[in-house]
Amino acid sequence: MARKGERVVHMGRPISFPVALLLVAALVGFVRRCDGGVTSSFVRKAEKTISMPMDSDVFRVPPGYNAPQQVHITQGNHVGSAMIISWVTLDEPGSSIVLYGTEKDMLDSHAEGRYNQYTFYNYTSGYIHHCTIRRLKHDTKYYYSVGIGLTARTFWFTTPPSVGPDVPYTFGVIGDLGQTYDSNATLTHYESNPEAQAMLFVGDLSYADNYPYHDNVRWDTWGRFVERSTAYQPWIWTVGNHELDFAPELGENTPFKPYRHRYHVPYRASGSTSPFWYSIKRGSAYIIVLASYSAYGMYTPQYSWLEEELPKVNRSETPWLIVLVHSPWYNSYKYHYMEGETMRVMFESWLVQNKVDVVFSGHVHAYERSHRVSNIAYNIVNGKCQPVYDESAPVYITIGDGGNIEGLANEMTEPQPSYSAFREASFGHAIFKIKNRTHAYYAWHRNHDGNAVAADSVWFHNRCWKSADKNECSV
Numbered sequence: 001m002a003r004k005g006e007r008v009v010h011m012g013r014p015i016s017f018p019v020a021l022l023l024v025a026a027l028v029g030f031v032r033r034c035d036g037g038v039t040s041s042f043v044r045k046a047e048k049t050i051s052m053p054m055d056s057d058v059f060r061v062p063p064g065y066n067a068p069q070q071v072h073i074t075q076g077n078h079v080g081s082a083m084i085i086s087w088v089t090l091d092e093p094g095s096s097i098v099l100y101g102t103e104k105d106m107l108d109s110h111a112e113g114r115y116n117q118y119t120f121y122n123y124t125s126g127y128i129h130h131c132t133i134r135r136l137k138h139d140t141k142y143y144y145s146v147g148i149g150l151t152a153r154t155f156w157f158t159t160p161p162s163v164g165p166d167v168p169y170t171f172g173v174i175g176d177l178g179q180t181y182d183s184n185a186t187l188t189h190y191e192s193n194p195e196a197q198a199m200l201f202v203g204d205l206s207y208a209d210n211y212p213y214h215d216n217v218r219w220d221t222w223g224r225f226v227e228r229s230t231a232y233q234p235w236i237w238t239v240g241n242h243e244l245d246f247a248p249e250l251g252e253n254t255p256f257k258p259y260r261h262r263y264h265v266p267y268r269a270s271g272s273t274s275p276f277w278y279s280i281k282r283g284s285a286y287i288i289v290l291a292s293y294s295a296y297g298m299y300t301p302q303y304s305w306l307e308e309e310l311p312k313v314n315r316s317e318t319p320w321l322i323v324l325v326h327s328p329w330y331n332s333y334k335y336h337y338m339e340g341e342t343m344r345v346m347f348e349s350w351l352v353q354n355k356v357d358v359v360f361s362g363h364v365h366a367y368e369r370s371h372r373v374s375n376i377a378y379n380i381v382n383g384k385c386q387p388v389y390d391e392s393a394p395v396y397i398t399i400g401d402g403g404n405i406e407g408l409a410n411e412m413t414e415p416q417p418s419y420s421a422f423r424e425a426s427f428g429h430a431i432f433k434i435k436n437r438t439h440a441y442y443a444w445h446r447n448h449d450g451n452a453v454a455a456d457s458v459w460f461h462n463r464c465w466k467s468a469d470k471n472e473c474s475v
């Protein structure tokens with residue numbers, strides 16, 4: 001930058017200060033290619049976000065004595081050839097056995113799981129069963145049944161193709177869902193897309209902690225509400241602040257107690273020591289799940305795990321590297337402003353070095369997509385403290401707009417920062433559709449439109465495979 005009174009030499013000719021200033025301004029404008037972000041003009045009809053009442057159809061208990069309820073599945077090992085099946089029985093423990101097979105009328109395999117139970121203040125949970133079924137064939141439809149006799153219930157899922165660079169695969173993305181009429185609209189909208197095969201859920205599930213005494217009955221109603229999707233396709237879980245359920249005033253001092261009992265994930269398969277951070281491979285994607293509410297400072301277990309984890313990702317095997325973390329690192333809403341900053345400072349440079357394709361977050365109850373930017377050059381004294389366009393940086397997407405009881409985050413910082421490409425305060429969900437190693441199509445759908453309308457969409461070009469014949473990340 002030219003100092004006042006100095007003359008700047010440009011192409012061998014001395015030029016005056018105002019001209020230099022113009023040049024610098026033009027240069028800055030050019031370098032910061034991300035200018036011109038869009039704040040959507042869509043104005044959502046103002047409505048209150050209301051809890052679905054206890055007697056809602058979506059909370060109905062399946063009929064029959066001790067019938068299994070709240071059935072949900074998630075990937076059960078690192079490569080997708082196992083599935084964790086979970087459900088709850090209320091009257092008695094019953095059986096923890098899952099019967100399964102590839103033909104509906106011949107469930108000729110079985111596996112036995114275990115159940116647990118917990119108390120929270122004056123609430124006692126049902127019997128929460130978890131059973132991992134293993135050695136599944138890839139790309140195969142399985143039927144499975146839980147429960148005994150007349151109240152046994154049968155569901156199905158399709159395993160992913162074996163891990164490989166050109167496996168097309170379509171993920172749904174939802175965050176901060178809760179259990180309001182809007183939550184139901186988001187889920188219904190998501191279900192209307194027949195192509196979605198698995199859900200990337202970016203945290204904040206039931207919002208039970210917003211009800212009096214963290215009424216854990218709302219964990220049960222949530223489990224029954226989402227069963228229509230979670231029983232049939234794996235939801236990849238991320239932990240959010242509403243999973244903390246830390247309530248010393250109620251004598252509940254163990255963070256994550258309900259979540260940890262109810263939602264199991266295959267964390268050991270990726271060498272993690274905690275269910276709150278882990279990784280899986282699915283098709284052509286490598287998914288790393290991080291924990292905003294567990295320690296991530298230097299020398300902490302999560303820090304050490306991520307440091308060792310990132311170099312393990314082989315982009316020739318899984319071209320798409322996706323990170324899920326609840327609290328966003330780039331957020332231009334006034335809500336939760338800069339809450340993700342400390343984690344960004346710790347981990348952002350690793351994500352850029354390892355050319356992560358996209359980071360999905362929730363927490364802020366609205367939608368935002370960033371340009372490819374990084375903010376990793378700053379070192380306290382060099383003044384390089386602005387996000388800049390960075391070819392190697394991920395796109396950051398905030399999608400905490402599932403529709404929970406806390407309502408929309410509709411106040412934005414102004415002007416829209418240059419790193420922010422698109423933002424809108426509406427409820428919705430997204431689809432991340434991997435086509436092959438070079439291309440993925442991404443679309444965000446607001447609930448107020450038919451599913452055919454994409455309110456925000458963009459083609460993703462893989463960070464390592466700029467063309468189909470060269471992995472630029474391999475050494």
Ligand SMILES: *[C@@H]1O[C@H](CO)[C@@H](O)[C@H](O)[C@H]1NC(C)=O
Nearest residue numbers: 052056057058181184185188
């Ligand atoms: C939730 O959505 C489903 C599917 O659209 C619908 O059948 C059901 O009646 C809705 N329930 C409530 C409480 O809105």
Ligand SMILES: *[C@@H]1O[C@H](CO)[C@@H](O)[C@H](O)[C@H]1NC(C)=O
Nearest residue numbers: 121122123124212213215217
């Ligand atoms: C738990 O305690 C609260 C507050 O005293 C009460 O309203 C609620 O009914 C109790 N629930 C159970 C299951 O006892």
Ligand SMILES: *[C@@H]1O[C@H](CO)[C@@H](O)[C@H](O)[C@H]1NC(C)=O
Nearest residue numbers: 164165313314315316317318
């Ligand atoms: C990466 O994956 C490719 C394709 O599966 C394989 O050929 C290669 O050996 C792997 N590289 C390493 C270092 O494991």
Ligand SMILES: *[C@@H]1O[C@H](CO)[C@@H](O)[C@H](O)[C@H]1NC(C)=O
Nearest residue numbers: 435436437438439440467468
């Ligand atoms: C990858 O998918 C994109 C988008 O569908 C397509 O244009 C491109 O030709 C595909 N690449 C290969 C090598 O098939």
Ligand SMILES: [Fe+2]
Nearest residue numbers: 204240241363
């Ligand atoms: Fe949150």
